[in-house]
Amino acid sequence: MSKQNPPAPPTISPYLFPVVLAGMGLWCLYDGWLSADPKMQEYLLFNRIGSVVLLLWAALDVVRTRRLERQEAAAAPPDQPGA
Numbered sequence: 001m002s003k004q005n006p007p008a009p010p011t012i013s014p015y016l017f018p019v020v021l022a023g024m025g026l027w028c029l030y031d032g033w034l035s036a037d038p039k040m041q042e043y044l045l046f047n048r049i050g051s052v053v054l055l056l057w058a059a060l061d062v063v064r065t066r067r068l069e070r071q072e073a074a075a076a077p078p079d080q081p082g083a
Contacts, residue, residue, distance in 0.1 A: 014069070018061040025054030 031040050032047030040047070 014065045015062065018058045018065065021054050021058035021061065025051050025058055028054060 028047040029051035031037075032044055032049075032051050
């Protein structure tokens with residue numbers, strides 16, 4: 001048996017969390033503003049507030065992630081052409 005380095009675990013996209021937040025926000029948006037289901041009327045205010053909070057949070061997280069990626073790309077050493 002030879003000791004080999006195990007492969008690195010797969011990386012998760014930094015945009016996964018904002019996508020999940022936006023999905024939950026869209027679900028709350030539908031339930032709070034668009035749905036005509038009488039069972040959802042009990043949770044109307046929760047879904048309306050949740051949709052606004054989750055969608056804003058997702059948008060802010062996307063902006064923050066893009067800014068961080070740009071800073072990391074600017075700080076990385078430039079590639080040598082022809083190397």
